[in-house]
Amino acid sequence: QKEVEQDPGPLSVPEGAIVSLNCTYSNSAFQYFMWYRQYSRKGPELLMYTYSSGNKEDGRFTAQVDKSSKYISLFIRDSQPSDSATYLCAMSGRAAGNKLTFGGGTRVLVKP
């Protein structure tokens, strides 16, 4: 079993819909949780960064972390075709060796 599980998709939604992404993990030492967006043949771009449990909102993006369930989510409101990309969850923690562990990524397609 992988340390971080993420549905590969593709997840196809119409423009304007809410995109819902999530990851589950098994290592309770993870404390820092991140979401990255990666366009084809480009480096990942940091979208959201959260520490421990809770919610964080930034524009159209909302990240949620539930450490008790070992479950994190990313919501994208009012999705646009330009949001079409692969979204990677990632997490780390000092007790986990400080290395960033990635999910496999979810491919998202927003259709106009």
Add this chain to the structure above:
Amino acid sequence: GAVVSQHPSWVICKSGTSVKIECRSLDFQATTMFWYRQFPKQSLMLMATSNEGSKATYEQGVEKDKFLINHASLTLSTLTVTSAHPEDSSFYICSARDVVTNEKLFFGSGTQLSVL
């Protein structure tokens, strides 16, 4: 967000030659940089962790003599693929950890290596 510059963005080379990829943090200092490899439609695979002024730490299965890493300053790390072979063809991405936050990781734009 912070900027990490990676060059070149793509390179084609002959089998047996060496290729150097540069990774620079432009507006922050990075004590630690990471090198990843990514195959099509797959997630990033960590190759090695590079610490400024010390030897890199390689992940299991990554040949340190083939993938030479140098982290000479707080803003520059290089990856040299030595004696490249077609199976080394891949997308290589570097990332840098911000000294101040120590947890946020910023990525370069990646280098597509094709070995003929």
